[in-house]
Amino acid sequence: MMDSPRITSSKNAHLKLNKKPRKSPTRMSVKVVFIPLEKLHGKTQAKLLKIHSLTVAMLPPVAAKRGFIDQFITVSTKNGTFPALLVLDKKLKEDISIVAESVVSYTNLISEGDDITLSSHCPKLFAEDVSFCHVSHKELSGSVLFTQFLKEQLVFSNLVICASMNIVVQYLSQKVTLKVQNVKFFAVHETQCPQTPFQCIWQTHIHTECATEALMKPMNHEIEFKDVGGYQTELQNLHNQIDMLFSPTPNVKPVKGILISGASGCGKSLIGEALKAKFGNKCISILLEDVKSKFRGETEQNLKKIFNKAAIRAPCLLFIDDIDILCSSRDKSGNTGIVTALLHLMDGLTSSMDGIMVIATASNPQTLDAALRRPGRLSYDLLLPPPDEYARIDILQKMLAGVPHDLEVSDIMTIAANTHGYVGGDLRSVVMESVMQTEGKILSKQDLDASLTIIKPAALRDSTVSELEIKLSDICGYERIKSKLQEAISLTLSHGSVFQRCGISPPSRFLLFGPPGCGKSSIILALANEFHLSVISVKRSTVLGKYFGESEQNLAKIFSQASNSSPCILHFENFEGLAGKKKLGEDGGTDLECRIINHLKVQLDGIVRNDGVFIFAETNRPDLLNKDVIRPGRFNEYYLVDLPEPEDRQLILSKYMSSCRLLEYASLDDLVNLTRSFTVAEILHFIEEVKIQSKQDHILKLSDSLSTVANDNSVEEILESVIPRTSQKMLQKYQNFAHTHCAVESKEMSN
Numbered sequence: 001m002m003d004s005p006r007i008t009s010s011k012n013a014h015l016k017l018n019k020k021p022r023k024s025p026t027r028m029s030v031k032v033v034f035i036p037l038e039k040l041h042g043k044t045q046a047k048l049l050k051i052h053s054l055t056v057a058m059l060p061p062v063a064a065k066r067g068f069i070d071q072f073i074t075v076s077t078k079n080g081t082f083p084a085l086l087v088l089d090k091k092l093k094e095d096i097s098i099v100a101e102s103v104v105s106y107t108n109l110i111s112e113g114d115d116i117t118l119s120s121h122c123p124k125l126f127a128e129d130v131s132f133c134h135v136s137h138k139e140l141s142g143s144v145l146f147t148q149f150l151k152e153q154l155v156f157s158n159l160v161i162c163a164s165m166n167i168v169v170q171y172l173s174q175k176v177t178l179k180v181q182n183v184k185f186f187a188v189h190e191t192q193c194p195q196t197p198f199q200c201i202w203q204t205h206i207h208t209e210c211a212t213e214a215l216m217k218p219m220n221h222e223i224e225f226k227d228v229g230g231y232q233t234e235l236q237n238l239h240n241q242i243d244m245l246f247s248p249t250p251n252v253k254p255v256k257g258i259l260i261s262g263a264s265g266c267g268k269s270l271i272g273e274a275l276k277a278k279f280g281n282k283c284i285s286i287l288l289e290d291v292k293s294k295f296r297g298e299t300e301q302n303l304k305k306i307f308n309k310a311a312i313r314a315p316c317l318l319f320i321d322d323i324d325i326l327c328s329s330r331d332k333s334g335n336t337g338i339v340t341a342l343l344h345l346m347d348g349l350t351s352s353m354d355g356i357m358v359i360a361t362a363s364n365p366q367t368l369d370a371a372l373r374r375p376g377r378l379s380y381d382l383l384l385p386p387p388d389e390y391a392r393i394d395i396l397q398k399m400l401a402g403v404p405h406d407l408e409v410s411d412i413m414t415i416a417a418n419t420h421g422y423v424g425g426d427l428r429s430v431v432m433e434s435v436m437q438t439e440g441k442i443l444s445k446q447d448l449d450a451s452l453t454i455i456k457p458a459a460l461r462d463s464t465v466s467e468l469e470i471k472l473s474d475i476c477g478y479e480r481i482k483s484k485l486q487e488a489i490s491l492t493l494s495h496g497s498v499f500q501r502c503g504i505s506p507p508s509r510f511l512l513f514g515p516p517g518c519g520k521s522s523i524i525l526a527l528a529n530e531f532h533l534s535v536i537s538v539k540r541s542t543v544l545g546k547y548f549g550e551s552e553q554n555l556a557k558i559f560s561q562a563s564n565s566s567p568c569i570l571h572f573e574n575f576e577g578l579a580g581k582k583k584l585g586e587d588g589g590t591d592l593e594c595r596i597i598n599h600l601k602v603q604l605d606g607i608v609r610n611d612g613v614f615i616f617a618e619t620n621r622p623d624l625l626n627k628d629v630i631r632p633g634r635f636n637e638y639y640l641v642d643l644p645e646p647e648d649r650q651l652i653l654s655k656y657m658s659s660c661r662l663l664e665y666a667s668l669d670d671l672v673n674l675t676r677s678f679t680v681a682e683i684l685h686f687i688e689e690v691k692i693q694s695k696q697d698h699i700l701k702l703s704d705s706l707s708t709v710a711n712d713n714s715v716e717e718i719l720e721s722v723i724p725r726t727s728q729k730m731l732q733k734y735q736n737f738a739h740t741h742c743a744v745e746s747k748e749m750s751n
Contacts, residue, residue: 025121026067032114035097041089048099051153051169053161054084055102056118062095063088067120072160072197074119077110083122083160083197101168124160126435127198128402129184131207135166135177141210146171150178150208154200162197178208186403186435203404223273229398230391230424231267234382238271241380245315245357246282255380256346257358259323259373261365262384263564265425265458268361272319275359283317284310288326300341307345307356314355323378324362327369339369346377386423386459386564392416395424399431405443415448418532421457421565430455459564460534472526475519476655477648477680481639482523485510488637489531489614493567496611507636509604509615511575511741513622514641514734515726517681520618523641524571533614534568536561540577543596551592552599559603559613566612575617579629597626604634622737630741638742640734643726644680646672652680656687677724689718 035057037045048055054075058068068086075084087099096118098110110116132150140146153159153169161167166179183198200206225235244254260268275283284306291302310316320326327339346358360378362368372378387395393416400407419427433451434443472482492499492506499506512520528535538558545551562570572578579597604615617635619625644652649672657671675683 025119027117027119028066029115029117030096032110032112032116033094033097034100034112035092035094037099037101039091040087040099041091044087044089048085048087048102049170051157051159051167052085052099052102053159053165053167054082055087055099056084057087057089057092057097057099059092059095060088060090068118070120070122071158072122072124074122074197076117076119077114079110081195082165083124083162085159122160122197124197124199124436125185125432127183127200127204128186129182129205129207130180130198130200131182131209132167132178133181134208134210135179137171137174137176138210140171140176141208143208146176147206147208151200151204151206154204154206155202158199160197160199162195164195181209223270224277225271225274227398228267228270228274229395230387231384232394234384235271238382242317242357245317245355254357256356256376257360257372257378258380258382259365259368259378260359260361260382260384262363263386263423263459264363265423266384266386267424268363268384269321270424272321272359272361275317275319279317282313282315283319284313286318286320288322291326297337299338303338303341303345310356311354316356318356318358320358320360322362323360323372324364324367327372328367339371343371343377346372386421386566389413389416392419392422392427395427396431399428400443403431403435403443407443407445407448411445415445415452419452420532420567421459421534423458426455426457457534457565459561460536460568469529470522470526472523472530475522475526476651477644478519478523478641481641482526484637484639485523485527486530489527492614493531493612505636508613509635509637510617511622511630511635511638512616512618512641513638513737514620515643515679515730516620517679518641518643519680520641521571521573524569524616524618528569531567534565536565536568536570538570538572538578540574543578544592551596555596555599555603562613563611567614568612569614569616572615572617575619576621576624579617579626580624581626597629600629601634604629623733632741638738640738640742642734643677643731644683646676649675649678649683652683653687656684657690674719677726678722679724679726682722682724686718686722689722693718 037048040048040057044057056073056075063069063086071086072083073086075082085102134141149171150169159167161180163180163183166177169176169178185196185198186203228235238258238260241255241258244252248254260271262268272285276285286303286306291299291306293299293302306318310318327342348354358378365381368378393412396412396416400412419430422430430448430451431443433455434447437451438444438447472486475482488507488510492508496506512523514520525535527533536558543551543554543558545554558570562568578593579600580593622630650668653668653671653675657668675686678686
């Protein structure tokens, strides 16, 4: 068959990802200079005669100096951006030229002397379905032999093109010109990136037709509701409301407006495209670029025209995407004219609203003008929450349906379980990245796992997210604390619904206190790695703002990001900096601290639900914490991460000093006793100093007796240089705080 995939015979041949960091693309501005094809080197001419599109010729020294090392580059003109083939030729008289034959059909886009910008980076996707229309030699339209020949040339040449571009292919000594009419990509809808450059692979389906046929039969790639995964219940509720408009029930009036809200990338715009595909001309979409105008009053007139158009088609749906941008609150510098006009239109003051249902989407519904939310307007709320594990399985299965892969159902379930906080847009980015990296090979689980290390959830990109990978096994000692925290998180994740049915709040808020350098932060990061949770680090500097109310907004934004990315860990570093003992009137500006503390109380009291968010607060000075913030009820459990016990110190020393020559002269038990008042950080510092000293002693060619004395003296010198910095007074404060807040632990320690 013509379009049968040829790479299925090598299922296990996967391209390894390049682990080297990507360099930033090089850009350079030049003026267009044309060069005839016959002026190029003979081998270059032969290469371009087979098949070519837009081609840029460059001198090799110029390309090497400016970093143009890839086969394809990006050309930006005043009329658009296009991919172009880069050829290196020593016979050029100019540094950079454009092959005249490659722009024979672009005379209206690129002209001699135009200013253009060249970029060394040319991102691309892989095409699943491409339709070409014949600009010349229309008699070849639909020819199976020509289509097969065209596909082979596209695959062998790795040609990168985009929609509306022309290509020239030599077939039976004739130059055949074709135009890219339509394209469909693997794992992504073409409506989301219509002008994205693409490559053809053996799985790509190629169609050729004449220009008239292409206009009469456009490729239909409309998104349907079956393509939207993960929100079956929400979509059913939406259909129920819409059915009341198109199939009215006596004495039951349909709602006038529906507000679909959710995080960016969860599929709100996708639902709008599915509505358009299902209801056709009975659904009118309002795009911001089609409505907003820089002229006063024109935006309101555009809205009125669209509402009048919908009234003629009644019953009709009116879909407004990103209404929170169009109609932000008038109390916060929103456009009063646009909001007022939309309110009048929805109330039917300027035209009849009978038979019209407004469906709007918003990523930040709290910024909407409050008048839009009252009954009779956008009164029905449809929230799209972050997808859970089962929803992510459904989303991944729908995205991978059109992608050649060898993933089993168990593989998809594993990936879904490890993608906490990923919405549909993030998962699409993961699949797209995997498809681009495999370069036409069959997709495997290893490809998706590699992409997950690159693509992070969009909700966490604007926040400080820790990426350190620490395992619980890397932390020596503190077994009781690790097991307790591990059990608490496991119970909450696995049996959270059981806690709710019993009316019990699951353990999700923990306070870790103790001397600095004992591994509090490392334990938190290790727990996150154990359960594949994202960690959002919160510091005093990330919360405080210079304007009134800005600090509370920053804190609320952090909690909102954590809620949208749940399950995740919210890690408060140096908690005393945000929740310290400061009262109004002390040390100037303490009103800010009071307002932050009040906001923390609201979040920790559970007034604002944060299901799936584990709050870890760690501090070195528990005596400075505000007692109201850390009272029982606001924190579920308290843990003293004290100085390491003798068995913990023995584990640390034996793990990191196993290859050290010093153990030949000093026993492990002696070192455990000598470091009894050391923190973990101080012990590790001591080990590093010992290793450095051991290497220096190994270089010296001394007798055995002198070496022994030298090593004994070295241990004493190193111990004198590493001074324990945790005072007995501070240790007593930790014990007093532990006796007050974690009595069970204190009793065990005293015993």
